[in-house]
Amino acid sequence: MAKPIEIKPQPRNAREELQRRLDNAPVEHADAMLSLYELLQQLYDSRTLDLLRGALGAGDEVLNHVVRLTTQPESVRSIRNLLIMAKLLSSIDPETLHRISAMLPQAVEQSENGDPPSLWALLGRFRSKDSRRALAAGATLLESVGRELNWKK
Known part of the structure; x- marks a missing residue:
């Protein structure tokens, strides 16, 4: 009859294992540790650490x-x-808002350069479809605001 093989597992030393992992940590995580030190230095230089310490103390x-x-x-x-x-x-x-925001600096720059346009020139600009479309949107917005202001009474 066959004899069973007796296996005796080595007892695990958790402390030794932890010490080994801790010894290898600086090598395995060197980049992360350097980045952490840089972040810590920036927090110290900007006095954010002092602020956080004070906030924790005041709790x-x-x-x-x-x-x-x-x-x-x-x-x-x-x-x-x-x-x-x-x-x-x-x-x-977002595309509409982006196009409008991209045009604002150009419009401001045009209005700052040279003499302001005459009243007739402005009225001429208001005759274009785009100006009328913007005026209609503005008038609709003003009408809505007026309606809401009247609602409170």
Whole structure:
């Protein structure tokens, strides 16, 4: 009859294993450690570490102050307005907004150069389809704002 082979596993020394991993860590993660040291130096130079240390030391006081500020009616309205503005901006096609923002510096530069156009020249510009389209959009916007202002009464 065959005899069973007796296997005795070596006892695992977790401390030794941890020490070995710790000894190899600087070699395996040298780039990350150098980057971390650079970040730490930048935080120290900009005094951000001092600010964080102070905020951690103050802990509950800072949190209480922030909560007190954010529960004021003005803060609540501001937060709601920011959310509404974000929703409004998200409804605008990014390409359209990009084209408009790219044209603004050119329009400002043209208006700064030379003498301002005469009233007749401005009226001539308003006759173009593009100007009328922009004026119509502006008039519609003003009409909507007026309607909303009247609604509050």
